[in-house]
Amino acid sequence: ETGVTQSPTHLIKTRGQQVTLRCSSQSGHNTVSWYQQALGQGPQFIFQYYREEENGRGNFPPRFSGLQFPNYSSELNVNALELDDSALYLCASSLGGQAIHEQFFGPGTRLTVL
Amino acid sequence: GDSVTQMEGPVTLSEEAFLTINCTYTATGYPSLFWYVQYPGEGLQLLLKATKADDKGSNKGFEATYRKETTSFHLEKGSVQVSDSAVYFCALASNAGGTSYGKLTFGQGTILTVHP
Numbered sequence: 003e004t005g006v007t008q009s010p011t012h013l014i015k016t017r018g019q020q021v022t023l024r025c026s027s028q029s030g031h032n033t034v035s036w037y038q039q040a041l042g043q044g045p046q047f048i049f050q051y052y053r054e055e056e057n058g059r060g061n062f063p064p065r066f067s068g069l070q071f072p073n074y075s076s077e078l079n080v081n082a083l084e085l086d087d088s089a090l091y092l093c094a095s096s097l098g099g100q101a102i103h104e105q106f107f108g109p110g111t112r113l114t115v116l
Numbered sequence: 117g118d119s120v121t122q123m124e125g126p127v128t129l130s131e132e133a134f135l136t137i138n139c140t141y142t143a144t145g146y147p148s149l150f151w152y153v154q155y156p157g158e159g160l161q162l163l164l165k166a167t168k169a170d171d172k173g174s175n176k177g178f179e180a181t182y183r184k185e186t187t188s189f190h191l192e193k194g195s196v197q198v199s200d201s202a203v204y205f206c207a208l209a210s211n212a213g214g215t216s217y218g219k220l221t222f223g224q225g226t227i228l229t230v231h232p
Contacts, residue, residue, distance in 0.1 A: 006159070033218075035219075045220070045222050047220060047221070058219055092160065098218075109159040110159050
């Protein structure tokens with residue numbers, strides 16, 4: 003069974019640029035959630051995709067957007083990067099989008115905005 | 117809104133010492149509660165969970181009991197090992213208010229260092 007994978011591992015961008023992060027969900031999982039983890043903080047929920055539709059969103063501006071594909075992999079896009087966007091971005095997959103469904107996390111993408 | 121508060125860290129212990137990491141929460145309804153562990157350079161791993169009041173989650177010698185009356189979910193281990201050194205996160209997931217998605221709300225994390 004293949005776990006959750008994310009790419010790239012590290013990324014450096016400059017302020018104002020756009021970035022796309024990718025996530026492959028665990029085999030058989032139809033739900034992907036994205037989290038932002040700033041240094042020294044707990045992860046914060048960005049949004050969740052269930053069967054290719056956005057199924058819930060946290061307190062993040064519209065320049066954070068996402069997609070889920072028919073194979074349930076997902077992308078997180080961030081436009082007009084700001085310095086505060088520097089963080090570890092975590093993707094988690096689950097079988098189902100509700101609270102009782104265990105989420106399995108990938109290793110994350112470390113984004114640095116200069 | 118939902119929130120999770122963990123004890124101030126970091127925590128430094130000697131091997132075989134007793135561990136407690138406090139966690140309290142605020143949520144509407146009846147959330148599910150979790151402890152996640154993050155080893156250096158890795159993503160989060162689920163350590164244990166409890167889905168209703170008085171449930172006890174346990175794994176790898178760690179335990180936590182869902183206490184609705186005190187809104188707490190403290191993590192304990194009787195004898196820690198050097199390999200337990202990591203960051204521990206308490207989290208909740210709530211379906212209150214008609215939400216249909218499993219958003220996890222995390223605490224700020226507690227760094228645990230165990231010395232030989």
